[in-house]
Every structure is written in structure tokens, then in C-alpha cells.
Amino acid sequence: xxxxxxxxxxxxxxxxxxxxxxxxxxxxxxxxxxxxxxxxxxxxxxxxxxxxxxxxxxxxxxxxxxxxxxxxxxxxxxxxxxxxxxxxxxxxxxxxxxxxxxxxxxxxxx
Amino acid sequence: xxxxxxxxxxxxxxxxxxxxxxxxxxxxxxxxxxxxxxxxxxxxxxxxxxxxxxxxxxxxxxxxxxxxxxxxxxxxxxxxxxxxxxxxxxxxxxxxxxxxxxxxxxxxxxxxxxxxxxxxxxxxxxxxxxxxxxxxxxxxxxxxxxxxxxxxxxxxxxxxxxxxxxxxxxxxxxxxxxxxxxxxxxxxxxxxxxxxxxxxxxxxxxxxxxxxxxxxxxxxxxxxxxxxxxxxxxxxxxxxxxxxxxxxxxxxxxxxxxxxxxxxxxxxxxxxxxxxxxxxxxxxxxxxxxxxxxxxxxxxxxxxxxxxxxxxxxxxxxxxxxxxxxxxxxxxxxxxxxxxxxxxxxxxxxxxxxxxxxxxxxxxxxxxxxxxxxxxxxxxxxxxxxxxxxxxxxxxxxxxxxxxxxxxxxxxxxxxxxxxxxxxxxxxxxxxxxxxxxxxxxxxxxxxxxxxxxxxxxxxxxxxxxxxxxxxxxxxxxxxxxxxxxxxxxxxxxxxxxxxxxxxxxxxxxxxxxxxxxxxxxxxxxxxxxxxxxxxxxxxxxxxxxxxxxxxxxxxxxxxxxxxxxxxxxxxxxxxxxxxxxxxxxxxxxxxxxxxxxxxxxxxxxxxxxxxxxxxxxxxxxxxxxxxxxxxxxxxx
Numbered sequence: 001x002x003x004x005x006x007x008x009x010x011x012x013x014x015x016x017x018x019x020x021x022x023x024x025x026x027x028x029x030x031x032x033x034x035x036x037x038x039x040x041x042x043x044x045x046x047x048x049x050x051x052x053x054x055x056x057x058x059x060x061x062x063x064x065x066x067x068x069x070x071x072x073x074x075x076x077x078x079x080x081x082x083x084x085x086x087x088x089x090x091x092x093x094x095x096x097x098x099x100x101x102x103x104x105x106x107x108x109x110x
Numbered sequence: 111x112x113x114x115x116x117x118x119x120x121x122x123x124x125x126x127x128x129x130x131x132x133x134x135x136x137x138x139x140x141x142x143x144x145x146x147x148x149x150x151x152x153x154x155x156x157x158x159x160x161x162x163x164x165x166x167x168x169x170x171x172x173x174x175x176x177x178x179x180x181x182x183x184x185x186x187x188x189x190x191x192x193x194x195x196x197x198x199x200x201x202x203x204x205x206x207x208x209x210x211x212x213x214x215x216x217x218x219x220x221x222x223x224x225x226x227x228x229x230x231x232x233x234x235x236x237x238x239x240x241x242x243x244x245x246x247x248x249x250x251x252x253x254x255x256x257x258x259x260x261x262x263x264x265x266x267x268x269x270x271x272x273x274x275x276x277x278x279x280x281x282x283x284x285x286x287x288x289x290x291x292x293x294x295x296x297x298x299x300x301x302x303x304x305x306x307x308x309x310x311x312x313x314x315x316x317x318x319x320x321x322x323x324x325x326x327x328x329x330x331x332x333x334x335x336x337x338x339x340x341x342x343x344x345x346x347x348x349x350x351x352x353x354x355x356x357x358x359x360x361x362x363x364x365x366x367x368x369x370x371x372x373x374x375x376x377x378x379x380x381x382x383x384x385x386x387x388x389x390x391x392x393x394x395x396x397x398x399x400x401x402x403x404x405x406x407x408x409x410x411x412x413x414x415x416x417x418x419x420x421x422x423x424x425x426x427x428x429x430x431x432x433x434x435x436x437x438x439x440x441x442x443x444x445x446x447x448x449x450x451x452x453x454x455x456x457x458x459x460x461x462x463x464x465x466x467x468x469x470x471x472x473x474x475x476x477x478x479x480x481x482x483x484x485x486x487x488x489x490x491x492x493x494x495x496x497x498x499x500x501x502x503x504x505x506x507x508x509x510x511x512x513x514x515x516x517x518x519x520x521x522x523x524x525x526x527x528x529x530x531x532x533x534x535x536x537x538x539x540x541x542x543x544x545x546x547x548x549x550x551x552x553x554x555x556x557x558x559x560x561x562x563x564x565x566x567x568x569x570x571x572x573x574x575x576x577x578x579x580x581x582x583x584x585x586x587x588x589x590x591x592x593x594x595x596x597x598x599x600x601x602x603x604x605x606x607x608x609x610x611x612x613x614x615x616x617x618x619x620x621x622x623x624x625x626x627x628x629x630x631x632x633x634x635x636x637x638x639x640x641x642x643x644x645x646x647x648x649x650x651x652x653x654x655x656x657x658x659x660x661x662x663x664x665x666x667x668x669x670x671x672x673x674x675x676x677x678x679x680x681x682x683x684x685x686x687x688x689x690x691x692x693x694x695x696x697x698x699x700x701x702x703x704x705x706x707x708x709x710x711x712x713x714x715x716x717x718x719x720x721x722x723x724x725x726x727x728x729x730x731x732x733x734x735x736x737x738x739x740x741x742x743x744x745x746x747x
Contacts, residue, residue, distance in 0.1 A: 085287050089311070096315050096402045100355055103406070107414050108347060 032074040039063045129663040131215035132622055136222050137201035138517060141510075143226050144193030148506075150233065151185035152584060154178050159541070159577035162570050165562035175558035176243035177260065181233075183246030184264065187360070188271060189229040191502050195367040196225075196278055198509050199306045201517050203282065205613035205620065206300045208291025208629045213284040215661045216709075221277035223671035228271025231678055235263035245556065247357070250338035250349035254330060259682055262331060265324045266678040270671070272317055272324070279313030282306055291612075292652040293631035297391070300611040300635075301377075301384060304391050305370030308398040309363045315402065316359035323352030332685050347412060354405035362401040364498065366394060368505030369436060372458045375508060376440050377635070378608050379455035380447025386439040387634060393432035393439075400429045410481045419478040426476035433469060437462060452606065453527035457508035460535050461501065468496030471546065486556075489549025495542045507534065507587070515605040519618045520598055526590040530583045537579025544569045544576075602738050603648065610635035615648035617731050623658050626724045627651040658719040666709050673701030 010018070043063055046056050073079045078087060118126065127135055157178050161170045170178060204212055212218050235241040242264035244252040253261045286307045290299070299307070327349070329335035336342035338349050377384045384390060406414060406422040414422075440462060449455065471493040475481050484490060507530070514522045548569050553560065560566050604614040612629060613620075615637040630652035633639050640648050680695025 089283075089314075092311070092399075093315055099403060100319070103418075104348075104351060107406070107418050108345065108351065 028079075029074050032070040036067055036070060039067060126663070128668055129219075129665045131211075131219045131661050131663055131667075133200045133204050133212050133215065133218060134517065134619060134622070136218050137197045137199075139222055139226075140193045140197035140200060141517070143229065144190050144197055147185050147189035147229055147233075148191075148194065149584070151182055151190050152581065154182035154185065156577060156581055158182060159574040161558065162560075163574040164571065165560055165564070165567050167559055170558065172558045173240075173243065176245075176556075177236075177241035179556060180242045180245050180248075180260075180264075181236075184232065184242070184268075185229075186498075187246060187364070188268060189225075189232070191364050191498070191506065192275060193225060193229075194506050194509075195309075195364065195502075196275075198302075198371065198513055199278075199282060199309075199367060201513055202613055203303045203306045204285060204289070205516075205616065205624060206303045206611050207286060207289060207294050208612050208625060208631065209285060209289040210624045210628075210658065211661070212281050213289055214281050216664055216667065217277050217281050219664065220667035220670060221274040221281065223667045224274030224277065224674065225271045226274075227671045227675040228267045228269070228274060231270060231675055232263055232267030235260055235267075238263075247353055248327070248349075249353075250327065250330075250346045251340075253327060253349075254338060254346075261327070262682045262685075265327045265331070266682060269321065269324050269328070270674050270678060272321055273674075274671075275313055276317045276321075279310040279317070282310040283314060286310070291625075291629050291631055294636075297388065298631055298634050298636075301373035301387070301390055301394075302367070302370035302611075304394055305366040305373075308394050309366040312359045312363045312366070312398055312401060316356045316363065319352050320356035320360075323349055323356070326352075328681075332681060347409075350409055350412065351405070354408045355402070357408065358405040359398075359401040361494075361497070362397060364502045366397065368502045369394070371505045371509040371512065372440065372461055373443075374611070375454045375458040375512060376443045377610055378512075378606060379450050379452055379458075380444050381450075381608050382443055382447040383610075383635060383638075384439070385442035385445070386435075389435050390439050393435040396432040397429060400425065400432070404429065407476055407478075407481075410478045411485045423476050423478045427473055430469060430473050437466060450608075452511075453522070453524055453531060454508040454512040456528065456531050457504050457511070460531070461504045461508070464496060464500030464504065464535075464538070468493055468498075468500050471496065484549065486554055487549035488545045488553045488555055491555045492542045492545035492549060495538075495545070499538050499542065504535075507531075510587075512606075514594070515601050515618045516613055517619060518595075519600050520594050521601055521605055522594050523590050526586055526593070530587045530590065532583075533579050533586060534583030537576045537581075537583060540576025540579060541573050542576070544572050548573070600734070600738060602735055604637075610638040612636055612649065615640070617735070621727060621731070623660060623719055623724075626658075626728060627655055628653050655721055655724060657721055658724065659716055660719060661716045662714055664709075664714070666705050669705040670702050670709075673698045673703075673705065676701065 043060050046059060072090075077083070127139060130136060130139075157170060158175070161167050161175055161178075163169075200212070200218070204210075232242075238259065240258045240260045242248070242253075242256070242260035244256050244261060244264075248261065248264055253264075286299070286303060326335070326337040330337050330339060330344075336344045338344045338346045340346055373384055373390060404422055404426045406418060407426045410419050410422075440458075444459075451459075471489070475484055475490070475493060511522050511527055514520070548566055549555075551566060551569075553564075553566050560570070601618055603609075603617055605618060606614070609615070612631075615629070616624065628651065629636065629649040632650065637648055640650065675698070677695050677698025680691050680693070680698055682691075684691035684695060
């Protein structure tokens, strides 16, 4: 039972559909790759241009957050089907972590 | 291999349990060791009440009292309540979702043995120079100043058993997400499975902060770091934050499965579908979320400032809303039902007013200005015993009666069960209700004695008398267990007669593969649906009978945990400059990582139960069921 092999037969239409879907996915990956390089460039430029730290730090943090989302959705396949539970748990975890960090910053170190 | 009714020798049985990866056997292990620690914690509680029985008592010295008090709290929370709830989660939730085992049977066993060795390590402190004495919250200012190795036993022991709990939590998450039978959608899951799921998510998110906090503590005490040492630029408040960021979700990790057990009981013994199932599910999830946003209400008097106190006070009060939703849904489940007052049902009915009383005092404490009056008084002691004993312990006792037949195939005596209930319930209210007033009269918690001129004598004496009644209740329960095991009257699939969920559709105890054929779930309370439609089999099947793939048992989890247990001694005594400590630390870790390596390199593909074996086993089960029917033994009806 555990050793069953599955033969997959695809119709022509199915094949075309999958091909098209993969092409779209590929385009998404390339675009986000380009964006990521661009975001990294911005970060380096900010530091090189010697802006105030109060400007650089929040912007870099923001860029990092964007990078994480791009990474998750385009390269780690979070945009694909069947990732709902995973996304729910990740965002719950992030939310909890964020509240805790925020509270600690506000209460202990401010 | 397929016949689980074979008679085995004593040694073979022990070996079987030491190597088992079967969730039902691991449940029994959790129940026995959790029950043992429950008794240890109970003896410690009795010692506390004997000491406080009269003014100026000298039964315990001040130092010993601190140790007993710390170990009572730590043992009851980490080594008794959680493992016993994990026992029910293991025994029941895979059956409720129609799975043959948890997702990672090996990890399940590893989780148990880590908890077990962590608990043993913690309790060995009694014999090795003194137990921890800084309270179960182990506040850093006290803990860092504590002499001897007590606190090190606490931090290393909890690290080891914490790994175990974290592993168990992840395992249940994966099991419930991935291994539900066909048709078992999220909104058809029994409420006990739902609460297991949410409690596991809380374990996943809450234990890392504790681990981090304890790591800092270990480094401060054993390796000369200064995370919490104010004189060296550390911050002692950070421990409190870490502890309560873990500690508050922890109490929900305890209470949610308790809610789950009671939800099952209300539905079964009212012979009604749960009222407001959807609302109960969402209330469970909401409580889980809110659990992470209220930790600072344990720290109102620290001086966080009015803004922080106000935010956390409001967040805390909000939790009363989903909890209230649950209470009303349970009441409306009973309403108009055909109620049978079995032992589990009596516990469940008694739970509602007891828990509500604890909840109401909780909301009182959420009012930050009032909390300045109540903080660190016996009012707090009364409050948290009302929620934990009135909620969790009543659920544990109820669950033991409810699931005993499913776990062991015999019924606990209803008569003795009722005796236990009345002794325990009366004793519980006698012990703790009066402590509210002791608190309001100004008695601080954690004091080892009090003066005769303070006017607390009578109430403390009453409280101690109540504790005695609780102890009598627990002893009757033990007698009940021994008598039931000795009589060994077997029961059928559905001994309560009104089971609603899948676990009651299969034999008690179930065969080791649980379901010969995976069931097809057609709605909420699948077994009830089939019963009402006159389906003799108790379920419809989602697959034809075929070979079943099962995992092999393994001794490696035991060895991995043993290695960590040994390494912990090395780490602890290294500080004293013993020459043997470092080799012991390295040796222990070598055992742990070596056995992990063996596990990774050695292929263990499990085995198959063949169709023929399943058919033969099924014949045997049917024959036993007929014999049972003929004898008309056991069961409620």
C-alpha cells in the first residue's frame, strides 16, 4: 500500500495549462529577484550616502520586511495552493513576536 | 506482531513500554508518571498545609518551607498537570481524527522520555543538597542569590522537560493538520481535538521564551554571565517578562484541554450535540490569541507605568468574553438534554461554578489599582487554585474516569468515583474559598508561618482541614484504580453507551493500528451519526481492507534523553570545580548526539500488518465482543 507507484497521464490541455502556469511563476520569480537586487542597492546607497541613522535604520528594516515577503511568496512557494495553515501559523507567530518585542521595547528599554 | 493480546512476562512488558512508539502506550506512560508526580506534589501541598495549620508552627523550617513551596508549584504545573493532559491528548486525539498514530511516533516517544528524565532530575534535588527555593516563578533577584544547586536543578530540569513538551506540541500540530481521516474537516473535529490543537500551538509559541529565559539563567549562574544581575548592568525585570510571556500562555495550555474534556463530557452525558460548536471553536482560538497579550498583568506592581498597566488590564478583561461564551454554551448544551449524572458529568457540572468563581476573581485582579492591594496576598493563591484545581484538576479527574475504559479496557467504579468527588470537591472549596478572606485580611503568600496575634489562626486551620479532605479523595481514587485493575472486567467499544466521536467506535483498548480501515467522516460526531442511522459497524470506511504500514519500536529516545540527563549533572557540578564534571558533561552529550547519529544513519522502515493478519485480528475482536455481550459484564448500560 505504501509502495504503490502512481502513473500520471496528462491531457494536452492539462499540459498546456501547467506549462503556462510555470511560465507565470518563473516570471514572478525573475521580477522579484530583480526587485530584491534593487532593494539591496537602495540599502547600500543609503549607507554610502551617509544619511542620518534615524532615517537609514527604519528604511532598511522596512526593505528587509519586503524582502522576506517576496522571498516567502515567490521562492518558497507560499503563493501556491495548500499553504493556508502554514501562512496562518507564520503570521500568528510573527504577530506574537512583534507584540512581545514592541512591549519589551516600550516597557523595558525605552 | 499483530496480536496484542499475547501474554507477556513482566520484563518483556517493561521493555515493550521503554521502546514503544505507540501513542496509546505513550499515553499510559504519561498518565503513570504524571500521576506519580501529582502524588509527589500533593504530599508537598499537605506539608505546606500542615506547616500553616496553626500559628508559629515548626513542622518545617523556613528554608525547607521555601523548597517545598517551590517544588509544589513546579511539580504540579510542569510534571503533573501538563503530562496528564498530554496523556489524554495522546490517548484520544489521534483516535478522534481517525488516525493510526501521531505524525512522528518516534518523536512522541522522545518527548515523553525527555519530560520524564527532566522531572526525575528536578526531583533528585531533594537528595542532592536541597531543592530550588525561589518559587515556581523563579524570579531572578531571588534565584541568583540562592545558594547551593537548587536553582540549577530547576533550570536544567525544566530545559530538558521543556524540550519534551515542545516536541509533543509540534507533533500534535502536524498530526492534526495532516492526518485527519477523509471527511474530517476542521469544523467537524471534536472539541477535545480542537483544544489539543490550539494548546499545541500555544506550546509552540510559548516555550521558546521560557527556554531563552532559562538559558540566560543557566549562563548567569553557571558560566558567569550577567543578564539579570543589576550590579553588572543586567536587568532583573527581563526574567519576569520572559517568564510570564511563557507563563500566561502556559495556564491556557493547561486549561484549554480541560475545556475540551468537559465539552466532550457535556455532549456525551446530555445526549446532545454541543450547543454552539462553532462559537466554542472560535472562543478557543481567541483565548489562544489573547493569551499572548496579557502577561504583564502578573507584573502590575513592578512599576511598568500607568499606560502599560492600563493596556494590559484591558486586554486581560477581554479574555472573560470568549470564556463566558464557552460557559454559556456548556450550560445550553446541558439545557433540555437527557442528562445522566455519571462521575465525569458530576465533575463537569461542579467545574462550572468553581471555574467561574476563579474567573471572577481573575477579572478583579485585572483591575490594576485593586491588584496593588491583592498582589502577593492569599487572595492570589485562592484565585489561581480556583482556576487550576477547579478547572484543570477537576478535568483531569473527570478525564481519568471518562477515558479509563478507552485506555485500559476496564471501568473505574462509579461508586468510589462519587466518594472521591465529594471528598475532593468539598475539600477543595474548604481549602481555598477561605483563603480569599485570608488574603483580604492581609496574609501574604509564601510566608512559612504567622503570629498568633494576627487573627489568621481559625481560617488557616479550616483551610488545612479542607486539604485533608482532598487527600482522602485522592486516596479513594487510588483504591479505585487498584480495585479496577485487580477485577479486570473488560468492557466493549462504547462503555458509556452514549459516545459520539470516533474513539468510541473501536474496541477498548483499541488494537495497536487503531483502525483496520480508515473511517469516512460524514459530519460532526461521526459515531453518533452512524448509530442513529442504525449502522452496526459504527463507521463507514474510506478505503478497502489492505496492508497497514506501522513504525517499529525504538530504544533510541530513551538513550537520547538519558544522555541529556547525564550531561545536566556535568554542567551543574562543573561550577564547583570537580574534575569529573567536564568529562561527564561531554560524555552525556556524546551519548545524546551519538544516538541521534545512529537514528539518522540506520534505516528503519517499519513493518507491514498484512490483510490476513487484520482479518484474523478482527475475528478475535468480534469473538471477544460476543463473549462480553453474553456475560453482560462491564459498561454503564
